[in-house]
Amino acid sequence: MNIVVNNKWIGQRTIRPDGVDKVTGRAAFAADTAMPGMIWGKVLRSPHPHARIRSIDTSRAEALPGVKAVVTSRDIVDFPIEKSVMLGIQDMRWMCRNVMARDKALFPGHPVAAVAATTEAIAARACELIEVDYEVLPWSIEIDDAIKPDAPILHEFNKFEGKPSNIVGTLEHKKGDIEQGFKQADVVIERTFTTRPVHQGYIEPHACLISVAADGKTTIWSSSQGQFMVRAMTAYLTGIPQSDIRAIPAEIGGGFGGKTIVYLEPLATLLAKKSGRPVKMVMTREEVMRATGPTSGSKSTVKIGAKKDGTIVAAQGTFYLQAGAFPGSPIRGAAGCSFAPYDIPNVLSVGFDVCSNRSKVAAYRAPGAPIGAYAVECVLDEVAESLKMDPLDFRLKNAAKQGTKAAHGPVFPRIGYVETVEAARNHPHYSAPLGKLQGRGVASGFWFNAxxxxxxxxxxxxxxxxxxxxxxxxxxxxxxxxxxxxxxxxxxxxxxxxxxxxxxxxxxxxxxxxxxxxxxxxxxxxxxxxxxxxxxxxxxxxxxxxxxxxxxxxxxxxxxxxxxxxxxxxxxxxxxxxxxxxxxxxxxxxxxxxxxQGAEGGFGTHICDVEVDIELGIARVIRYTAVQDVGRAVHPGYVEGQLQGGVAQGIGWALNEEYIYRSDGKVDNPGFLDYRMPVCSDLPMIDTVLVEVPNPKHPQGVKGVGEVPLVPVMAAVANAIYRAVGKRFYALPMSPPKVLEGLETPPLQQAAE
Amino acid sequence: MTDIRYVAPQTLDEAVGAYAAAGSAARILAGGTDLLVQMRSGAVKPGLIVDIKKIRELTAIDELSGGSFRVGAAVPGAVLAEHPRFGKVWPGVLESVNLIGSTQVQGRASAGGNLCNASPAGDSVPAMIAAGAVVTVQGPDGRRELDVEDVPAGPGRTNLKPGEILVSFTLPPRPPGSSDAYLRMIPRTEMDIAVVGCGVSLTLKGGVCTHARVGLGAVAPTALLIEPAAQALIGSRLDDAAINAAANACRAACRPIDDKRGTIAYRTQIAGVLLKRTAKIAAERAQGK
The missing domain is CATH 3.30.365.10 (Aldehyde oxidase/xanthine dehydrogenase, molybdopterin binding domain)
Known part of the structure; x- marks a missing residue:
């Protein structure tokens, strides 16, 4: 394959084909669709974090005038626990139970029934008439609670070390001899970090319109990140053959990974089939926040050892991630990506997948990788500091390059990590003067790409x-x-x-x-x-x-x-x-x-400046530069947009975004007012530097660019806050009450050996 | 579904009549920026909506002969901002009203609605308290006046009697050397609700504070008038000792809750910080800086 050179169009900032429709409002999103005879579907959701469903009586709902169909888990194809059926990264055993609770409701918001009626109001009223007999069970949400020996178990069939457990999966990457490695180290630093669950925060709620003809031919209009995924999952869960399902992709108002899974489509299909009418379903924001996948909260412990000359000799990471109600947290991204930018001879990286009574996680931009990188890149900052090395020089000294064997398996081909660190070090931002209570942090990140x-x-x-x-x-x-x-x-x-x-x-x-x-x-x-x-x-x-x-x-x-x-x-x-x-x-x-084949991983290195109001505890990002090896920027404007968007989401994750739970196990902030994503005025202009090391396995040199830019951000912000105020924070988000509280307690003693 | 009746009377008497007759099922609509959100979320299901925007007295801004201002309860924030004089005399009240919601919301949202919504975190309320605003209300039994701090009764509740409608705010005349300011703490920079809000109004004569009022929001079930903080400022040259004493008085008055927006400790601490910053701005404005 030849790399195209002297391009006329590749590398140009052409006008996007869907641009006019988007700015004039003509673009058709799933919620814009309508059909003659259409009726409305609504979901009845569990109010309990954990409850056995003894019985469901839908008779009063079915008798309500205007109600055309009711479905429960009896209508959904059952995938028995004994046999895994994978579709992409999703296991249909869990999918069939996530779209509709079977024997147990596992989180507040878990669907237990769905109704279709001639109006939304009648459908909502009918949901209230459904009688569910729950046996309320003890529950746990936080990782530490879910892995206690006496924790309430979500899935009794699951065993860990021979006993029923909420630890539903583990993953280990190993390279060299970790014990020998740490023995060679002059400096060893070990820290524990926590992050809170955060939502992808797409503006468009999940929506679909589904028509099932008398002969079974089914048409789905829906907002998703994959019409074929929608078709396959709907087919699996309804029993309709894939050849009878036409899934039409609507324009999508944001996904960030969160729309790689279905919630409404199987229910609306069954309601349409039962009623003989097209059925439309649109989630409220509250439903999106309560019942669709955020990404995991986490607890990570990272230990890194280096010699006096700055050579990292050993690294160990243990990453516990909340999966939510069903197995499948992104431990692969956390354990696999976090050490990948570095050539480290001895690595042990272990992930634990932990179920608890909150909504099942869905993919979010480089799933798991930002969680792992946050811990690793913060510890690297401390190691560099104790060695009195510039943090970028320290990274450069240990940078992975062509021929480096990564702990998660591959031997890297030509990669551009070193170039990103050098570009960051040479960027005017890195040497710009800082004012009082301002600080500068750096961090790197890796994502596999597919x-x-x-x-x-x-x-x-x-x-x-x-x-x-x-x-x-x-x-x-x-x-x-x-x-x-x-x-x-x-x-x-x-x-x-x-x-x-x-x-x-x-x-x-x-x-x-x-x-x-x-x-x-x-x-x-x-x-x-x-x-x-x-x-x-x-x-x-x-x-x-x-x-x-x-x-x-x-x-x-x-x-x-x-x-x-x-x-x-x-x-x-x-x-x-x-x-x-x-x-x-x-x-x-x-x-x-x-x-x-041949999608090579991507690397980025970020520089972040913050200013901290130490009286109010507010950290504001005042300057940000994201450097990334993008392979080849076919459309630089959209590559820059991906970098800026990833950084914006990372700043939110670092500073304010979190799921807050009430004492009854319910999410207390299921809306954009109190789930605080950054608004425009919270962010500086995010500068980008596109380093182009073309992918030799692609005709245009393309590498994936969309996920890497979220990976380094939280660590870059945390390291910047430390440089501004001399205090390290080990928990996200670094929101004003927590920063103020931290500043009022004396800084921890450095534990460098 | 219950039907919703909507009326938009031209006179206050008609509005009071309709509102009183409908009892607890009725809601007043000014800008609607709280009411419509509450209706959409299902929190309220009014049988009658009385739109008061067609009534002149509720949408007028009048500078009276003695120097006081009367602001109709339904005047939107954007309209108040366009008034040639109001913001010069009451910059703090204006900035507090203009903090309610986004630019789009400012075209509708009013100080009257903000007060009657009775959120402890309403932005305009502490500034109105600091300003010493008096509200006029009219009900089936006629008109009466209340100090603005006496209107909220608790979260979502007011001391207005059944059938009473908030008509206007009257802000007192300003002697020379007077000004005010409002600051709030929010985790973001926009589109947020005050974790603490602080309004300060003061008058300086020869560098000495001769009059002061302090209002605090989001630190108790209702916005509060903090008289000890004002007393700490009055008679001082706003030196550090006086300001610190006022800040401590604010902290002492806090009766906040731990919730998703802030902790008791955080809110209490911040109340003092905001007092210092707000008083400084008000003093600079009063001195024409």
Missing amino acids: GGESSAQVNITEDGNVVVTTGHPDIGGSRAGIANVCAELLGIDYRRVSVIIGDTQTVGFSNLTGGSRVLFASAMVVTQATEKVINTLRERAAKIWEIDPEAVKWENGAAHPASPNAGQFEPLTLEDLAEKAPMQGGPIGAGVQLNT
Whole structure:
């Protein structure tokens, strides 16, 4: 494969194809859809954190005028506990119990029944008429409570070390000999950190409209990060074959990983099937906050040992993550990513997946990695300080590079981590003067990035323009990136390339939008499909000119003789060849389907300045620079947007965002007023530096960029706060009451040995 | 579903009549920035909504001959901000009213609604208390006046009698050397609710404080008038000792709760910090700085 150089469109800040619709309000989100005869679905949710469901009586609800259907767990396909059925990262055993509680309700907000009625108000009233006989059980939410020997057990069948336990999974990455490693160390620092659950905070609540025809043919309009995931999960949970389900992706108002899972679609499908009417369901913000996946809260202990010269000789991490009601917290990201930027000979990194009575976690931007990096990067800061080394020099000295074997397995190919640290060190931000009560912190981060299945179809229209159909919902500007790639290859104006996202029955299987995989994978399939189209165009020109196709080259949107030897012919443009297509072999187009490989991990290094109001305990980020190896920025504007968005979310996680629980086990802040994501005025302009070390395994050099920028942020903010006030904080969020409380207690003694 | 009746009378008498007749099922609509949110969340289900924005007295801002201001209860924050004189005389009250919600909300939200919503954290209430505002209310038994600090009775409850409607705020005349200020602590910079709010109004003569009032919000079930804090300031040159004494008086008056927005210890500490900062701003303004 050749890296494309001298680009006309790749690297350009083209106008996004979906831009006009978004700014004028024409873009159709799932909640904008309507159908004749449509009725409304509502979910009855458990008020208890933990309760056995003895019985459910829906008769009064069914008798209410206007009610058209009621479903309970009896209507959902049961996946027995004994056998795991995986769909992507989700296990259908847990999915079938998460969309509708079976024998037990496991968190406040857990669905126990759903109703469809002619109005939302009647559906809500009908929910109140459903009688559920609960046996309320003891519960636990926090990790420390859930792993106590006498903790109430969510899943009695699960055993850990031979006993029923809420520890539902473990993961271990090991390299070298950890004990020997620490023996070589001159400095060893060990710290314990906690983080609170945080929500992805997408603005658009989950929504869908579903119609089931009399013959079973089902159409789903919904907001998700993967129409094929919606189709497959709905098929599994309702028993309808996938070939009968057409899942149409709506425009999406944010996902950040949280829409890689279904909540409403199976329920609305069953309600539509039972009632014979199209059923619409839209969550309230409160439902989103109570019952859809935030990411894990965590408790991590990290120990790092280094020699006097700054060489890290050993590192150990233990990461406990809250899974919520069902197994599946992102321990792989926490244990696997956190030490990856460093070449450390002896590593032991262990993750524990802990169930407790809160909503099941869903993916959130580099799942688990920010949690692990927060602990590791804060300890690194302390080690560097005790060695009297600049924190970036310390990272550079230990940086992973080509040939480094990471603790989680791979030997790195050409990577750009060193370049990110050097770019940060050389950035004017790093040497800018600081004022009183201001401090500067740095941190790095890694994310795996994913490849996987993608399909695309490239069709030449009769007037010589291009339609590209891909299978991935666009959550970060991928349509603009694809238009740039296709226009580049065809040598035409990018505005002649229309990129659309197909539904499940019109484009080949494409795995969901996640893992920072979309532009990597879809640019690959679109490149191959476009190359096929170009070959067809060359063959058509060769036939017209009566020369060998090898003697035809494609340049600037037209076929040309490859050399004067091939003959003297006027170029045949894309329009010319499209016009002649009916007489020259028919339609021009190509589809490609691949299981893409070669998505290499991504690295970033961040610089954060804060200023602390020590009387109020408020830490404000006053300057921020995110440096990242982005492979190749096909559309720099959207790459920068990804970096800025990730940083904004990380600042929220660091400073104010958290799920707050009441003493009865319910979330006390299920809305954006008291769940404090940053607003614009909380943030400085977030500067970005795009380091481009092209991915040699990708035709355009693309690496995933969307998730890395969240990974370093919390540590960068924490390290900056320490430099501003001389006090280290080991728990997130560093909200004003906690910062003030911390400043009033004397700083901890350094435990450096 | 119960039906909701909506009326928008042109006169206060009609409004009081309709409101009183409907009893507890009725709600007053000024800007609606609290009421509509509460209705959407299902917290309230009014049978009757009485929109008071069509009544002149409730939407007027009048500077009276003696120098006092009368501000209609339904005057939106944005309209108050556009008044050529009000913000010059009462910059603290204006900044507190303008902190209610976003720019869009400011086009609707009123100080009257903020007071009657009776949240302990309402931004305009401590500033109005510091200003010494008196409210006029009208009900089936006629008109009466109350000090603004006597209106809230507890979270979500007021001392207005059944059928009574808040008509206007009257702010007293200002001697030379007077000004005011309002500050609140919020974790973010916008779109948030006060964890503590502090209003200070004072008058300086030759550098000596001759009059002061202090209002605190979000530290007790209702916004409070802190008389000991005012007493600590009056007669002083606003030196550190006086300011610290006033800050301590504020802390001593706090009766907050631990909740998702702040702890008892945090709120108590912050009340004093805000007093110091707010008094400093008010003093600078009073001295024309």
